[in-house]
Amino acid sequence: MNDFFDAVDFIFSERESPAGGARVGGLAKMWELTWEHLQLSGISIAVACAIAIPLGLWLGHTGRGGFLAINASNVGRAVPSLALIAFFVAYIGVGFTNLTLALVLLAIPPILTNTYTGVRQVDRDTVDSARGMGMTGSQVVRRVELPLALPLIFGGIRISAVNVVATATIAPLAGVVTLGDPIINVNTYGDEGRLAAALVVALLAVATELALGAVQRAVTPRGLKLEGGGRWRRLAFAMPHNRREAPT
């Protein structure tokens, strides 16, 4: 437990580096690392969304490339993130832009797969009635398919975001000083610095998950939520055998 308190203390108070000559720890320095970490992760996820969501919507809408969309995720998961970054660093170079690119590649598969699946699972009858009402293809996507797919899309973004926040920890090996720095350099930060940074990364990952979860609930169309119904009611409603027994 002592180690834990030392680590918390490291976050709040600056001290001399164990190797000498440098000041480490303290809120200002930790924030610097955290901010760099957030920038790198945030930009990577934003770019990944900008690529994967339109692509997934299009593939899902047209029903093309299902094989690609579904398997992108599996392949993406099969390539370890460490290997992906090592590959990028060795062949394309180090620095913020290259690292962002690598993280974007890491973030795309879950978002793409979930977007595609989200669009495909929209009830065909709903799409047909939308068409019957005279909606154009793009209207169907924007007004029917996208809103109904949103919960699943956000599920994908959450997976990617947590993954990217965790992986950004190895960025100091490729030219960007993130919260991984104290984890990698135990000689200059000490054990308490390493644990402190690990704690902050874990907190960031949890915070990301919670924040995106909140956004997901906020953007879920009212029709999917059941007005006035709580989370449990929604769950019950989703289960077919309960539906029959539900009071009218």
Place this chain on the structure above:
Amino acid sequence: MRRHRWLMLLALLVAAFAVAGCGDDDDDDDSGNGAADTSSEQPSSQIQKNDKNASTKLTIGSKNFTEQKVLGEIYAQALTAAGYDVSKELNLGDEQTALKALEGGDISAYPEYTGTALLSFFGFTADKLPNDETEAYNEAKAGFGEKNLTALPPTPFVSSNEVAVTKETADKLGLSKISDLKGKSQDLTLYGSPECRQRLDCKLGLEQVYGLKFKKFVPVDIALRHEVLKKGQADVSIVFTTDPQNKREGFVLLEDDKGMFPPYNSTLVVRDDVIEKAGPDFAKTVELVNEDLTDEVMQELNARVDIDKSTPEDVAGQYLEETGLISG
């Protein structure tokens, strides 16, 4: 049909990754000028086999990187030649793990660098490290002594940090020592290990001791220290003295004219009880082995492993034969 096309695309993608991955291995393989002569010096004497030593069991350890494994192999094979019953434990991780194994008696000895020992074991900060090789060894020896360990006299080679530039940069800017960088460094990018940023025997020292300010410092994985110079991403990179790439890539190592980098000679650290039991042949053998381990020789031995892809075991054998310590 469509399905098949996607399958093929996917297969191609996977293949591309696989090929690219393999490419990494022979990336810096220009082994044309391979075998520098390690046998330039005449052997002072051969290692003598003493049958009395056969009853002494020894376990030689090493940390987990090339130079250490080569050193571990060399000591193990030399001590075997002297008649000892030697086993090996050559992949012990970092220095903390190795020291624990040594103190716990799992191994009898392992090679450690004087600078590393002072920094990691004996609480020296980088600015307090002695710059003199002998002094550093004496300090380390005293520290180990308190732990009932003996640090045998060190190797001639020093595996320290070095400031490296390409031949072109050196010629263009007229660089031969680190202080030549003064007035030029603000236009140059410095690459080093992530740790370098906050270390006195690295970037901090260059700033404080030499008064250099670089345009930018970029932390990279230590394995990329030559790559970034070769590719032109880095103007200046921090490398190690015994890196074989320095010679093969024609990098210029700038002279540390203000003596900022602490000495990192390698010393074989042995348990006191082992030294006592093993008798005088032990220290004598180690001394014979160390004699020819100069910067150039160590660089060459590392090169044979890292670049020519020999095993540390073979390379250690070659060293002992080429120096005439054992007859081939």
